[in-house]
Amino acid sequence: MPEKTFVMVKPDGMQRGLAPAIISRILASGLKVIEEKDIYVTREQAERLYSEHKDQKYFGPLVEYLMSGQVKVMRVEGDNAVSIMRSLMGPTNPKEALSGTIRGDYKFDDPGSKVIKNTVHGSDSVQSAQRELTIFFE
Numbered sequence: 598m599p600e601k602t603f604v605m606v607k608p609d610g611m612q613r614g615l616a617p618a619i620i621s622r623i624l625a626s627g628l629k630v631i632e633e634k635d636i637y638v639t640r641e642q643a644e645r646l647y648s649e650h651k652d653q654k655y656f657g658p659l660v661e662y663l664m665s666g667q668v669k670v671m672r673v674e675g676d677n678a679v680s681i682m683r684s685l686m687g688p689t690n691p692k693e694a695l696s697g698t699i700r701g702d703y704k705f706d707d708p709g710s711k712v713i714k715n716t717v718h719g720s721d722s723v724q725s726a727q728r729e730l731t732i733f734f735e
Contacts, residue, residue: 600678603720603729608666609705610716612634616669619699619717622685628675632734636670638663644730646718658711671731679713681725682719691715 605625621652623630636642638646643663650656673682687698694701703716720726 599616599629599674599676600723600726601672601674601730602678602682602723602726603718603733604671604673604682605718605733606669606671607714607716607718608662608668609707609714609718610703611667611669613703613705615703615716618703620671622671622699623671623682626681626685628673628678628681630671631674632672634670635667635721636733637666638668642732646728646729655712662710662712662714672730672734679720683721686717686719689713 606619610616610619620630620633638658643660644651646663647659650659675681685699687694687700689700691700691704694704694715696702699717699723700715705714705716707714720729
């Protein structure tokens with residue numbers, strides 16, 4: 598049975614029109630986008646998605662950022678979907694991401710921001726994927 602993962606093009610990626618290029622990279626990797634939709638994230642969804650960071654000083658700004666514009670949420674599937682997506686995205690901090698990764702190629706410098714705007718979110722484990730998919734698709 599293919600593995601499922603959750604992927605989101607964040608507001609900065611959507612505002613820059615990067616969703617089609619990101620989807621092309623996902624498909625070129627051999628993964629399939631099973632379901633996708635463009636939405637505005639609610640506060641409840643954002644807080645649930647980033648619940649493991651709730652004690653961090655950046656939690657509030659991160660929630661606000663996620664709610665600041667439209668996002669594309671996707672259910673992605675394939676063999677080793679989580680690890681393939683993690684490799685496609687690159688490290689969380691775009692400054693550490695190599696060219697050829699989504700975060701490396703689409704770096705966005707926003708010096709006044711209280712959060713790292715790294716264009717995409719992807720589940721970091723199968724368990725996280727199951728939890729995150731239920732926030733946006735069930």
